[in-house]
Amino acid sequence: MTYAQPDPSIDPDTLPRMPSWVTSARAETPEDVAFLSGAALSHLHLVLGRYEVPQALLRDRLALRAAEACVAVSGRPEREAELRDAVHLLRPGDLPGPAGETYLACRRAVERPLSVKALGRALPILEPGQIAAWLDAGQGAPVTRAAMVLEAVLREAPRAEVAALVFADAALAQALGWEYLVPLLAAGLKRADLRKQGDDLAVACHRALISSVVEAVRCSADLARRAAHLKAVAPKLRAKGAGDAVELFLTCDAVAPSALPLPDRAARRLCDRLLDLGAVRELTGRDTFRLYGV
Structure with a gap:
């Protein structure tokens, strides 16, 4: 699967911000x-x-x-x-x-x-x-x-x-x-x-x-912001099935390596690679039974 490249004209930092009067107002009535x-x-x-x-x-x-x-x-x-x-x-x-x-x-x-x-x-x-x-x-x-x-x-x-x-x-x-x-x-x-x-x-x-x-x-x-970064590094991933794996990360809050469409060892290597690239985070703090997410 060839993963679609992010549109460079789209900047996630331009998302409209919540007006400060909504977040700071004290509603009494x-x-x-x-x-x-x-x-x-x-x-x-x-x-x-x-x-x-x-x-x-x-x-x-x-x-x-x-x-x-x-x-x-x-x-x-x-x-x-x-x-x-x-x-x-x-x-x-x-x-x-x-x-x-x-x-x-x-x-x-x-x-x-x-x-x-x-x-x-x-x-x-x-x-x-x-x-x-x-x-x-x-x-x-x-x-x-x-x-x-x-x-x-x-x-x-x-x-x-x-x-x-x-x-x-x-x-x-x-x-x-x-x-x-x-x-x-x-x-x-x-x-x-x-x-x-x-x-x-x-x-x-x-x-x-x-x-x-x-x-x-x-x-x-x-x-x-995190999704844009993951999409930007996706072309660097050479593993077969990496595109489907990226799609899963863009859909699920947390992903176990065993859920990826890759053999176990390849899945763990892909997660480590994404971690090194700063594209995903390890969510558990454990050395085993790890979970990863954007």
Whole structure:
């Protein structure tokens, strides 16, 4: 596979920056909070339309943040490193455990264009009719609609926090006209927020989105720079299958050498080469069972 060369006219450092008045303003009233979350979402909408942002990789990384937040809400101790291990070091026949299942659900929810079928793949224990009914539970402006879906799911299934947050993000994406679900609400909402209802829950969602969107925009800019560098060094890679390997790094938050379309030794050499070129990072700090990511 010949990897497409980056367009030299595209500079990832020219991504629009979040206005400082969004990040520094202190919103005291519900109207102020709604205004700032709307401004933040509008800015993210522009960023998501930029070619230089690796969209699948961004969604996968945000899915990790969402999973970490969901696991914390459930009272479990696993965090980012443990979640990566639970999913990316799985061997055939292994079970990922409760935390790993949460991470898998969040990842699957963002992998394919948003639909009832795609959400059913992420949460296979739910019937398509139930998924469709919950998605239709909201109405009105995008954040209001998301909050209504979140409340509807938790009212019927109080312990289904993961499903509730996934469907709320799905409702938000639908209302905003996004093709894919972008995980935002879980990382910004607190456990106590999930017990709120009505206007109080809507305000909590607005507040959560301000902080989550700011982080998503920052992550977009960082990944755009890293992806541009990886694409720039790709022609230096001579291993057969290197192009497909680069594509995998541009799609997944973390990659184990065993997941690359190369023999084991060649895969490890490629990861070391990319590490030397500064194109990927080693994510675990270990000497064995290593994971790499852009």
